[in-house]
Amino acid sequence: MLLCRATGLSLLISIALAATAHAGTIGREQDIVDLKLGQRVQVDDGTCPAGQIKEVRGAKMTEKGVARTSVCMPRHGPRSR
Template sequence: MTDIRIAGRRRATLLLMGTLALASLPGPSAAQQLTVSREQDITELRLGQKIFVDDGSCPTGQILEVVGATLTSEGLARTRKCVPRVRR
């Protein structure tokens, strides 16, 4: 009976350690954001991906955010908006 309890505790400990290890990995939001100087420099944009364009078209303290928004029959539609510049 005690062997079963020890095996169960080991399994629970390993499961907990694995869960904590996965939780400590950086997620997509923690990934480094790409900044380019011209929108023409964006060669590939994936659905949901955000790329910042520092071309001076937005007011002071803001930067242009280009997002791969939706799939259309012509390809990926982009949305553009000025967002507050975040220090990285």
């Protein structure tokens, strides 16, 4: 039973790391073509102050599709070029 719990825990950690690794940074907000509800994308377009990066979110459903919101967030890790 203990082995089963450890295997399940390692599987959950692997899934979480894979989801985090899939999230990337793009250079322009116009490059986001299919934003889904709840999805977050980091955009490094220089519009936020030093040490911050823009996060674009799929906020809510409208008649025209998913409405976007954006906010400047603290940057984690080095700046991608």
